[in-house]
Amino acid sequence: MFTRISLVVLDLSLTDPKIIEELSEGEEAFLCFLCKVKITEKKYVTSVSGGTPYHTFTNPYGFSYNVMTVSYCEMVREVSEPVLEHTWFPGYAWSILGCQNCSEHLGWRFSSAKQKPQSFYCLIRDKLILSV
Numbered sequence: 377m378f379t380r381i382s383l384v385v386l387d388l389s390l391t392d393p394k395i396i397e398e399l400s401e402g403e404e405a406f407l408c409f410l411c412k413v414k415i416t417e418k419k420y421v422t423s424v425s426g427g428t429p430y431h432t433f434t435n436p437y438g439f440s441y442n443v444m445t446v447s448y449c450e451m452v453r454e455v456s457e458p459v460l461e462h463t464w465f466p467g468y469a470w471s472i473l474g475c476q477n478c479s480e481h482l483g484w485r486f487s488s489a490k491q492k493p494q495s496f497y498c499l500i501r502d503k504l505i506l507s508v
């Protein structure tokens with residue numbers, strides 16, 4: 377586990393030094409920025425395409441999101457049906473993800489019956505805070 381996190385940090389050092397700061401030692405959990413419930417942990421941050429787990433995507437309405445992909449979340453719920461249109465990950469359907477506690481939009485769940493992994497989460501980095 378430790379090795380994987382180290383690799384992620386190395387990978388990111390080329391693109392975004394701010395992320396290294398955020399992933400500094402002792403900070404382990406990501407919380408909903410609004411109600412502070414735990415959403416995921418640093419160890420679940422994972423790349424789904426072989427590259428970085430951090431991306432910037434723009435939706436068809438022109439809104440840009442800085443996101444990270446994670447393999448596991450808690451205290452979230454899907455608040456829309458999965459659709460394939462305008463997906464950021466080819467072959468994966470997306471659904472909107474809300475905080476189970478305060479309903480804030482935190483990101484999206486991506487799912488596919490045919491691909492591996494079968495599902496993952498894409499969380500909006502501005503909607504999360506780091507905690508020990």
Ligand SMILES: [Zn+2]
Nearest residue numbers: 408411475478
């Ligand atoms: Zn919340």
